[in-house]
Amino acid sequence: MSKPDYSWTCPYCRQVATIKPDNVSSYLHTFERNNKLGLLGLYTYATVCPNSKCRDFTIIASLYNAQHTTNGVRVVGEPIIRWDLKPQSSAKPFPDYIPPPIRQDYEEACLICSLSPKASATLSRRCLQGIIRDYWGITKARLVDEIAELKDKIDSTTWQAIDAVRSIGNIGAHMEKDINLIVDVEPQEADLLIRLIEVLLEEWYIRRHERDEHMQKVIAAAQGKASAKNGDNH
Ligand SMILES: [Zn+2]
Known part of the structure; x- marks a missing residue:
């Protein structure tokens, strides 16, 4: 699931950056194992800040319904659940010069x-x-x-x-x-x-x-x- 280039605000350094395929890493883990929801896809997505002074990263994970296709498996629809793994809280990291x-x-x-x-x-x-x-x-x-x-x-x-x-x-x-x-x-x-x-x-x-x-x-x-x-x- 590669996205076209998009604009992103780093939650750490707060700079607005254009995110290209080089700045992201993703992985799709699918499983069924007789679970009650059927075939599921756990999609993890890491974004690395392109600002050379920052280079911090965010990780999100989303759980989707998934389908078998001729080439393998794909996720469908909107996420069932989404987790912000890093940063974890909705709190924005504010700079050190704030007391x-x-x-x-x-x-x-x-x-x-x-x-x-x-x-x-x-x-x-x-x-x-x-x-x-x-x-x-x-x-x-x-x-x-x-x-x-x-x-x-x-x-x-x-x-x-x-x-x-x-x-x-x-x-x-x-x-x-x-x-x-x-x-x-x-x-x-x-x-x-x-x-x-x-x-x-x-x-x-x-x-x-x-x-x-x-x-x-x-x-x-x-x-x-x-x-x-x-x-x-x-
Ligand atoms: Zn940054």
């Missing part, structure tokens, strides 16, 4: 999201607070007040997203007044909080880092020109 406590809360919120949405939302709230305090330097007694303080500092779309997610994440005055008050959180709601954190990490930390890198390149190039020019004059 470790923020990344840890985010990763644990992802891990526990379907098992305990309540615990996941609690971690996400703490993570959101950590981001606001670290990135914006806003520290108040309550998260709800910290969020309110953000309103005039950020663009209106980001503000709307935070404000919309705030209500489902139980980020309200009542939450902080009574720590024993536990409001039920649905898995989809906990997931939305996680998605919000991902957007904020990208929009704030990663954008700032990329901008700094670009500016450093411009500065280095300008300095190079200036010293070349000075060299000419001598």
